[in-house]
Amino acid sequence: MDCCGLLTAQKEPVPLKSIEVELEVKDHVATLVSTLNYENKEDKPIEAVFVFPLPGDAAVCHFSAKIGQTEIVAEVKEKQQAREEYDDALSSGQQAFLLEESEESPDIFSLSVGSLPPGESASIRLEYVTELAVQADDGLRFCLPAVLNPRYQPQGSEVTSVQVTSVPASLVPYSLSFSARVSSPRAVSKVESNCSLDPLQYLNTEQTQATVKLAAGHKFDRDVELLIYYKDAHQPTAVVEAGQASAKPGTLMGDPVVMLSLYPEFPQSVMSSVTSCGEFVLLMDRSGSMDCPINDRAQQETRIGSARDTLLLLLKSLPMGCYFNIYSFGSNFEHIFPKSVEYSEKTMEEALKKVEKMKADLGGTEILEPLKHIYSQPCIPSQPRQLFVFTDGEVFNTKEVLNLVKENSGSHRCFSFGIGEGASSALINGMAKEGGGHAQFITGADRMQPKVIQSLRFALQPAVEDISVTWDLPKEVSVTVLSPPITTIFQGQRSLIYAQLTGQSSEAAEGCVTVEYSLAGHPSQNQLRFSLKPAEDTGLTVHRLGARTLIRSLEMEKKNDEGQPDEAVKKKVVDLSVQSGVSSSFTAFIAVNKGNGEPIQGPLTTRNIPIAHLGGMAYACCAMATPCAPPSFPGGMMFACNTMPVPCMAPRMLALDTAGAAFDDVVLCRSEAAYDMDISGEELEQCAFLSRGEDTEGAMIEEPPRDPLLQLVSLQKASGCWLLDPALAAALGKTSEEVENTKPSAVNQEVWATILALIWLHGFKMDAKEEWELLAMKAVSWLHAQNGSCVAECVEAGNTLLGCDVQKEVLGL
Template identity: 75%
Template sequence: MVHSCLSFADLVPLKSIDAQLEVKDHVATLVSTLNYENKEDKPLEAVFVFPLPGDAAVCHFSAQIGETHIVAEVKEKQQAQEEYDDALSSGQQAFLLEESEQSPDIFSLKVGRLPPGESASIRLEYVTELAVQADDGLRFCLPAVLNPRYQSQGSEGPSVQVTSVPASLVPYSLSFSAQVSSPRPISKIESSCSLEPLQYLNADQTQATIKLGGGHKFDRDIELLIYYKDAHQPSAVVEAGQASAKPGSLMGDPVVMVSLYPEFPQSVMSSLATCGEFVFLMDRSGSMGCSMNNSTPQETRISSARDTLLLLLKSLPMGCYFNIYSFGSSFEHIFPKSVEYSEKTMKEALEEVEKMESNLGGTEILQPLKHIYSQACIPKHPRQLFVFTDGEVGNTKEVTDLVKKNADSHRCFSFGIGEGASSALINGMAKDGGGHAQFITGADRMQPKVMQSLRFALQPAVEDISVSWDLPKGVSATVLSQPITAIFQGQRSLIYAQLTLQVSSEEADGTVTVKYSLAGHPSQSQLHFNLKPAEDSGLTVHRLAARTMIRSLESEERTQSEQNDEEMKKRVVELSVQSGVSSFFTAFIAVNKDSGESVEGPLVRRNIPTPFFPSESCATQCTHLSSSFHFTGSWLDMPALSAAEPPQPRKDPVLQLVSLQKASGCWMLDANLAAMLGKTSEQVEKAKPPSVVWASILALIWLHGFKMDVMEEWELLSMKAASWIKAQNGNIYNQQGSVTFTMMCLKQKVKLDAKIILVKSFLSFSSTCVRVC
């Protein structure tokens, strides 16, 4: 992608964008109205390259010019482009909307021959499924930031010309409002943007509205996190076909959308996996030197990633295997191949992690992925790949195709860091790799989100997944979505199916069953649903199903022979035209043939700027540079401490304490730990009992007593510590009852009691005080 700076001598015809979101349960419909005005004395062609969610189904595009309303049609892309060019050549007004060849989350909108003094309103509509986050929130993101996408060396296809300005200089306004409805109460809606207070529309709180606060600065994407009460309720929506469509076609038949939330037995979930190969792939391109957000410029993407790797490595189970790769224009790895996790290998890895800077240039992610996949898998250690990137990658489709090709050998967990991360890349890698995607934006901390995904990775892999239907006589189901390849505890599994009704079955019921094997035991999730179509659902479900099929066919097309390639392309075009949903091979085209008079005069092109995310640490105006920030402080080999020379603590005390933990899960009772807890070496030496167990208990008490607000970050490593304590000799548990009592507090997570224990243990450092508490 080529970015250029906007000269403000050029007038920008786009004046405002109004975005209205409607959320029904986990499906979102966004209608955006773009208002243009030509204040120049010549006709304009306004070109706007902007981001959209990568999995969105663009299903409507129209233009209003004066009293004339023009609805665009979906046509084969080359045909649409030729019609647009012909219309402009003949003096007609024309409008073209097309998906870029680079990535499915970038679109180009052209408003052609807007006459002097004339205004136009463009209406753009898309539908999308809301992804479930690891904390059960549903995430909607209206991308506002379009950062430069690195064009890989030797990559094919033209780059997209994008005009960018810093967020503070965007010359048009944005308004945003949302209406949310669900069968279940809405507990809260959060955002990294400034929102007006949530307004409930009814007493049971199943409908609500919310608006973006005034003066949006375009310095971040507009993100909503929607939380429902009892979110894990399975559901099925049956939508009637389009009356004008041919029966037997996708749009002519009913379509059902099934949402299942498999629940795993507690006996399986109580013990996390103790095996696995964990491969961490870290982006070290120049853009990783950017600040995570403008409110804390000292925390860069790369420094947050280093802290996250510390938590990940400390949380891994003994006996697993791991390796760490990093990439930019080239790639590096800490070990030639994955090594067994031990104190020695963990320490060696952390020493290298601490040196990581955003100094490897571009964003060539394809080569390290190929190298990782070329490594033989380790028997009985399922591979779990964690990818950290700010998503500024140009060859998105090549990357996701590679992940999909190797889906049988691993699970891929992806993390989009910072504003403007490519949703097509981050979501695509996780979806095609059978894992889970997370986005870290605004004031989000990376660590809790990554640790939530590690919990998923430590869950047993679900195998032998199958879907079966029990339907009335005369009704059959054809599954339209890709086969389910991954199931996680509490996460949604989504199925689309076309229903063929040979008889009226509106009052009948159907059943869908997902069967799978978990830790060697057969399990299943089942949902009964009514076949009567839902009211007022429009064609939303059909369009989402069409989008799912289109993306699947496009992916197949890229891996087919030339002959099959043309056949697959033809199928995509037919499905796109039939459903009215955009694709890589089609475009929306509208020509104003009713104006009567041609718009004469030389045509002047005006590029509409998009904001990118500059910060003091990574960019000057219109320039994307590497950060000069350097990480300060070390969480390795803290020097020996004495009462006269207290330690220099890290700004984050949790990470300081975690840095002292051993790979086995324990802490050493030494001056480093004492200093972290505010004690001197002399007090440590007099402590009773002077044991590693006691040190580990004190560390756990401190975490439970003072850091429950960030428990997601340290819970896994505390479980490892608790398991280590339990594995020690039984006589340890009889030392004045202190350990037994402490473990009880930890098990019950009694925050207040833990604080009391901690304070009193500081006063005397005596197990007696713990027992007395």
């Protein structure tokens, strides 16, 4: 094939028919079994290639294929060896299956189904285990990724990214069935999703077991997100799992492994105070793909628009006395101030003016250089640096980015936000994990603002220092910790520890783990006692998660001078991966059907299976050095290569926002440079856009009217107060005369304006309290500093004016 593009039912049949997913959640650990059903309806043998996302921290632990009545279970082997066995099998006419993780990002896998004869069906079974992340509202988040956004690859980069064939979400040609079973020692209070669910079915009277499934007719056109809520979720737990009977004692798989879930609780006196120091560096993605809608159901709000509103809220919520700066990046990067500046009315206003003008106009997604620049800046004494990163995660060099974050974790804490479906979970979770912060994902109908303010609350918590973990075990039992050391603890957030237990102990034996740390200068500790008797019915889930944790830590270890992994470390990872049956970046799953003696006739034809992308974008790729005939796409949209000065061995992703554009437009790319950018807005001048009689300018997405809450917030001063002016009156829905004439005569104008704003927030926006609570605290602090009298009179007059009934105690006055 000279030119490749979208695969349509008319041109090239897609061999993947359906995906069946069964999820089992035990407390906070999920086991997922996915069955992919293939059928070759063509008259020639095919090789089907499917590139798809998985959660970045999943441990893939089983891969098998069933052809007719024959089942072949795959083995984990060193990656190059597995590839050679796959190629050998295909060249000798045998059926073979290969599953491998991308070397650049642990959340992208490719599945090759080789030598599927005409009329033949194959069923692939894939299993993985993963921990569920705790959300700020205490829900546990499971995400089955369906959307794989193409990873931007800079021109001239040496790494060849995986080839992704994308179609608009509505054109995904295979179906999904999804069911989940949830069990926990605590009652399951509710399960929510971004997709339509059948009602939750409880399996017992204690409501500790339940099942739920997707409503019928679901297309695999978006990420499937489940949020699971338990009663009394913050209970520390320990699960001890027996070793594998067939494995040698003393090895990871032969010994018991314990998984500890710790939820340190801080004293209320410490939690009620927020620190007023810190250097806050905000890093904003302004690549072209940030112009996409956050999701395909809410076309009005773009990722960049939501991010601008969030920066406004963040800037208003910062404490007086801190320092801040704002960076933005695409193919290059910019910063608002040469270095971080003290937070004041002047610097806040200067930053806000620039934030309001931010567009998704900086090209590709190159996050490494701005991070290097931020890390090179000297830290300000007594102002711990907190890095907030906002991105849709279409980054190609994920592991390089994570290594850099890890190297600088001693002086920087990193909070990361994945915007829109398809954001790389490996990047977002990895940056927070390596940077000692917290990760959040903004998808579906989520608002970005409450999630970001919740992370700001974490950042303003007193820093936990001098963390140590000590074990108290029977003398005949020794412990090998598999997890990296705990470097950060937040109130209400879970810390996980995996450890291998070597030696024999009695049935009644107990162990104890103590976590000690310093909080706001005070020594604190939390203890967890647990039985060493192995739990029943855990399979090897805890062993596999422990192995995955150790594999990921080893993969992150320092590289040699050429940037390649150390051979001794690589061998250790390969041995551990093969022993545990858990995938790694150095290994792959390989299955060969040696029982089929009939060589397959004819050359193999490769079929790339499309996966959903979002945002009204169409993608095409080309691997030619000469002009090619334009392939046709659904709806008549066509892309063509015009001149390619050098062969591009990896596909260059060309992206064009087609929302509302005429469907029979043709786009001709003038240069290879255009293939190296997320094309949007002004960048279209890189291409000739030939429209057939329809004006596409009118198809631009209109900005929605400003949210009344953000309108009021935008008027707050850095100190926390509001001014009494016509803009405030308009935000409150009143005239200037109404606001001024009802002011108690002895009261300062700013005090009156600030009390009115607080009453309005409490009276009309309690549903969004987590968004404005920090800036309201700042306003209350400012009011206390004024030592104003007549507060009760002001609150009464304000309630009358605004039609509210808010007590001064509720306002914190």
